[in-house]
Amino acid sequence: MTRGAVEAHGYTAGICEQSRWCCYARRVADTKRALVVGAGTMGSGYARLFGSGRVPGVELVGVVDLMEERAQAVAGPASAASFTNLLDALKETAPDFAYVATPDALHRSPVETLANAGVAVLVEKPLATTVEDAEAMTRVAAQTGIHAEVNYANRWNPPFAEAKRFIDRGEAGEVRSFNVRLNNPLSTPETNLGWSASTTPAWFLMSHCLDLAHWLGGQRAKTVYATAGYGVLSELGISTPDWVHAVVRYEDGSDGVFESLWILPDSWPGVLEFDFRVTGTRGRLDIDTTRQSLAVTSSRHEYPTTLNWAQQRITSFLRAMDGYERTVVRFEDALEVTRILVALHRSLDSGAVEPVGG
Numbered sequence: 001m002t003r004g005a006v007e008a009h010g011y012t013a014g015i016c017e018q019s020r021w022c023c024y025a026r027r028v029a030d031t032k033r034a035l036v037v038g039a040g041t042m043g044s045g046y047a048r049l050f051g052s053g054r055v056p057g058v059e060l061v062g063v064v065d066l067m068e069e070r071a072q073a074v075a076g077p078a079s080a081a082s083f084t085n086l087l088d089a090l091k092e093t094a095p096d097f098a099y100v101a102t103p104d105a106l107h108r109s110p111v112e113t114l115a116n117a118g119v120a121v122l123v124e125k126p127l128a129t130t131v132e133d134a135e136a137m138t139r140v141a142a143q144t145g146i147h148a149e150v151n152y153a154n155r156w157n158p159p160f161a162e163a164k165r166f167i168d169r170g171e172a173g174e175v176r177s178f179n180v181r182l183n184n185p186l187s188t189p190e191t192n193l194g195w196s197a198s199t200t201p202a203w204f205l206m207s208h209c210l211d212l213a214h215w216l217g218g219q220r221a222k223t224v225y226a227t228a229g230y231g232v233l234s235e236l237g238i239s240t241p242d243w244v245h246a247v248v249r250y251e252d253g254s255d256g257v258f259e260s261l262w263i264l265p266d267s268w269p270g271v272l273e274f275d276f277r278v279t280g281t282r283g284r285l286d287i288d289t290t291r292q293s294l295a296v297t298s299s300r301h302e303y304p305t306t307l308n309w310a311q312q313r314i315t316s317f318l319r320a321m322d323g324y325e326r327t328v329v330r331f332e333d334a335l336e337v338t339r340i341l342v343a344l345h346r347s348l349d350s351g352a353v354e355p356v357g358g
């Protein structure tokens, strides 16, 4: 941010009377101005985090949503400004970065606008639901030189972060096989997600698993074969699969079996079921975050969420903006996941093994 922009945005109360610019510079270097785009479930959660003071070096300056009352409701508690138009928000808040949490298929337009304004971007997964959109975003990020990442945040989920270290030390040998399931109770597509009919459990859930497999195994996908089941959700008027199963073969001959389903009964004791098994030539990792290391039984049996890593993920993004971080989720990584998922949905239609391409 320039000195002019700093002065225009309220950094006039210098702590040091003799050299106010010194104070401005220190404050700018320490604190990044955050804009949240999309004030739904994810956007409101991250806005609360930015406004809470729990992540040093970040300040929530604005919230954008097409629905004015949502933007206001999320911005208000943090004394941030609310907007229904991204260009107005950029002009008035001069953010250093934006967190984009619009629905799966609606990431491209805000990302392009932000990149062209020179604003760093952390966009939710999946990057896009078409290869064309994912490529366009990857291109604009490269051309504008902004710092751009996708929020495949499970890379900061502690068991996965440790698994990565274990694999990188060579203790598992060569990674050969993934066996993964990531599932939600029915209430996720039925009540929590207003646009579940315009996405699938593969885009919403399996995208995480495919990113983790790509990150841990380091391989590009060659082919994918997928099947899906329908019935429970379509009877509720939600036209999307109840589940998707996929087999992904990677270029080095390793492969993975992935399941994502959206019809766990609502009596399920947590918000997800997540089992991730990796087998290598010399080692094996079994990750089970389903039980969250805590079971509570009172009027019902529950696994309350104990594994929270959003803070580390954001800290890592802020450090990466300054060039100090090793774990980053580049748009190119997320483009690879989108390519696999596009081929996967093609396989659902064709009933054949589909090349991933790219």
Ligand SMILES: NC(=O)c1ccc[n+]([C@@H]2O[C@H](COP(=O)([O-])OP(=O)(O)OC[C@H]3O[C@@H](n4cnc5c(N)ncnc54)[C@H](O)[C@@H]3O)[C@@H](O)[C@H]2O)c1
Pocket: 037, 038, 039, 040, 041, 042, 043, 064, 065, 066, 067, 070, 101, 102, 103, 104, 105, 106, 109, 110, 124, 125, 126, 151, 152, 153, 193, 194, 195, 204
């Ligand atoms: N990283 C994770 O673990 C994780 C978890 C859940 C969801 N997600 C992803 O986060 C994204 C958002 O999901 P959600 O559950 O918060 O959805 P949501 O429906 O709760 O919120 C989306 C919000 O975006 C707003 N919106 C739509 N188009 C907009 C635009 N052009 N400009 C500004 N606002 C706009 C909508 O009005 C809505 O308030 C999705 O891509 C989803 O897959 C990620």
